Amino acid sequence: xxxxxxxxxxxxxxxxxxxxxxxxxxxxxxxxxxxxxxxxxxxxxxxxxxxxxxxxxxxxxxxxxxxxxxxxxxxxxxxxxxxxxxxxxxxxxxxxxxxxxxxxxxxxxxxxxxxxxxxxxxxxxxxxx
Amino acid sequence: xxxxxxxxxxxxxxxxxxxxxxxxxxxxxxxxxxxxxxxxxxxxxxxxxxxxxxxxxxxxxxxxxxxxxxxxxxxxxxxxxxxxxxxxxxxxxxxxxxxxxxxxxxxxxxxxxxxxxxxxxxxxxxxxxxxxxxxxxxxxxxxxxxxxxxxxxxxxxxxxxxxxxxxxxxxxxxxxxxxxxxxxxxxxxxxxxxxxxxxxxxxxxxxxxxxxxxxxxxxxxxxxxxxxxxxxxxxxxxxxxxxxxxxxxxxxxxxxxxxxxxxxxxxxxxxxxxxxxxxxxxxxxxxxxxxxxxxxxxxxxxxxxxxxxxxxxxxxxxxxxxxxxxxxxxxxxxxxxxxxxxxxxxxxxxxxxxxxxxxxxxxxxxxxxxxxxxxxxxxxxxxxxxxxxxxxxxxxxxxxxxxxxxxxxxxxxxxxxxxx
Numbered sequence: 001x002x003x004x005x006x007x008x009x010x011x012x013x014x015x016x017x018x019x020x021x022x023x024x025x026x027x028x029x030x031x032x033x034x035x036x037x038x039x040x041x042x043x044x045x046x047x048x049x050x051x052x053x054x055x056x057x058x059x060x061x062x063x064x065x066x067x068x069x070x071x072x073x074x075x076x077x078x079x080x081x082x083x084x085x086x087x088x089x090x091x092x093x094x095x096x097x098x099x100x101x102x103x104x105x106x107x108x109x110x111x112x113x114x115x116x117x118x119x120x121x122x123x124x125x126x127x128x129x
Numbered sequence: 130x131x132x133x134x135x136x137x138x139x140x141x142x143x144x145x146x147x148x149x150x151x152x153x154x155x156x157x158x159x160x161x162x163x164x165x166x167x168x169x170x171x172x173x174x175x176x177x178x179x180x181x182x183x184x185x186x187x188x189x190x191x192x193x194x195x196x197x198x199x200x201x202x203x204x205x206x207x208x209x210x211x212x213x214x215x216x217x218x219x220x221x222x223x224x225x226x227x228x229x230x231x232x233x234x235x236x237x238x239x240x241x242x243x244x245x246x247x248x249x250x251x252x253x254x255x256x257x258x259x260x261x262x263x264x265x266x267x268x269x270x271x272x273x274x275x276x277x278x279x280x281x282x283x284x285x286x287x288x289x290x291x292x293x294x295x296x297x298x299x300x301x302x303x304x305x306x307x308x309x310x311x312x313x314x315x316x317x318x319x320x321x322x323x324x325x326x327x328x329x330x331x332x333x334x335x336x337x338x339x340x341x342x343x344x345x346x347x348x349x350x351x352x353x354x355x356x357x358x359x360x361x362x363x364x365x366x367x368x369x370x371x372x373x374x375x376x377x378x379x380x381x382x383x384x385x386x387x388x389x390x391x392x393x394x395x396x397x398x399x400x401x402x403x404x405x406x407x408x409x410x411x412x413x414x415x416x417x418x419x420x421x422x423x424x425x426x427x428x429x430x431x432x433x434x435x436x437x438x439x440x441x442x443x444x445x446x447x448x449x450x451x452x453x454x455x456x457x458x459x460x461x462x463x464x465x466x467x468x469x470x471x472x473x474x475x476x477x478x479x480x481x482x483x484x485x486x487x488x489x490x491x492x493x494x495x496x497x498x499x500x501x502x503x504x505x506x507x508x509x510x511x512x513x514x515x516x517x518x519x520x521x522x523x524x525x526x527x528x529x530x531x532x533x534x535x536x537x538x539x540x541x542x543x544x545x546x547x548x549x
Binding site for chain 2: 009013019043045046047070071072115
């Protein structure tokens with residue numbers, strides 16, 4: 001119990017690339033002619049992410065997100081949209097929390113996992129239907 | 130000259146209310162380092178830390194007295210029953226209730242749900258149940274759902290711009306059709322202290338029952354149910370230095386006698402035949418099954434501790450620390466404080482740093498060893514009124530110091546640096 005990873009919190013979480021994505025998010029907005037949209041909420045802190053995307057031959061051709069919430073949720077959603085563009089739906093379905101942790105480059109505690117993975121969950125739920 | 134003497138007296142009073150350094154040595158967890166920094170625990174409204182006296186009482190029970198209560202006719206059974214009933218007595222005395230008027234539950238939430246179920250047959254179509262906008266979900270949802278089930282009208286008293294209950298809205302919402310008025314004593318988000326005696330009088334003029342969520346007040350101030358006049362009052366052990374898993378419900382004897390039990394099972398029974406059953410005497414009628422015996426005894430030890438320090442001293446100390454924090458945080462640019470001015474405020478301050486989500490604030494404070502809560506604090510209807518998704522909340526208790534407030538303030542400054 002003494003050796004819990006200290007990187008769960010503190011200003012060390014807010015590394016430059018995370019703050020860059022938070023302040024200047026990639027793929028922000030909505031697609032008017034989206035094939036699929038999905039909104040996910042995190043009741044714990046009120047984070048909201050809406051994903052809209054277009055599919056071509058089972059591949060994500062365009063993707064955008066709208067949302068509000070903590071820096072971790074919004075930065076992770078921005079990174080996720082970059083990541084899934086061009087991927088096919090099977091690849092996306094296999095993406096996990098670990099992929100998000102790798103993108104963020106920081107360890108995420110169990111409480112904050114919901115924030116970090118909200119964008120990924122929204123994408124996966126969108127393509128599931 | 131007189132004002133100088135007064136000021137000296139005030140200073141003397143604030144420094145001598147209680148011996149914080151000595152108190153801190155009783156709480157082992159306060160020695161812990163968080164991210165290499167001293168722990169500054171300011172999340173007391175969520176749960177309080179435990180003194181070694183409470184931890185030892187629980188260990189001592191398991192090591193020396195563990196047995197089921199009210200049934201085992203052997204030495205350990207006698208000992209555990211005596212200890213459990215002593216804890217019952219300490220808890221009912223603590224709020225000036227009669228022994229039969231206090232039921233142990235697992236939490237405030239369970240106490241309020243017990244009420245919402247056991248009072249259900251007194252609520253008919255067209256009756257009104259009244260709560261307020263500043264309720265925790267645990268004192269909102271059970272009543273909202275009861276109203277739905279019984280086709281009653283669910284009404285909500287408004288909060289004004291100063292974070293107080295709106296006087297007009299109180300008058301408008303409590304009417305001759307009102308059967309239950311349920312409200313919090315202290316708001317867990319705004320820190321507002323509500324005038325329970327006054328609202329109870331208004332409720333009683335309409336022949337309505339008054340229920341009080343005292344989860345935040347019983348740990349911090351003298352609560353006397355006779356003086357408040359309320360019909361029911363619920364609180365939790367873990368916010369008042371006790372363990373989790375133990376809470377209480379006070380109810381006036383005449384009400385508890387006329388109510389149906391919430392849980393059926395062992396120990397709440399006097400007689401069972403094929404066709405019917407008779408309930409045990411109060412308070413056991415409402416304590417079905419094996420309760421949280423060790424936790425009840427731990428709560429008893431917590432009450433001993435609080436009484437030794439003195440509830441008046443604890444209230445005074447928390448008020449001093451909160452006023453100091455309010456003044457300091459108010460001076461930081463781009464920080465908004467929610468809720469009333471210090472005059473009507475208990476031991477907590479909810480705030481936001483402009484442009485920063487409360488979760489990010491909380492994470493950066495944690496890096497400085499400062500533990501606060503962030504979120505909607507289980508009061509989503511109030512978040513809507515305030516127009517925010519989340520707030521950060523610092524809440525103080527008997528072991529907190531002004532130096533810790535200074536650490537909080539410099540950590541908030543750090544939040545601003547990281548996010549600009």
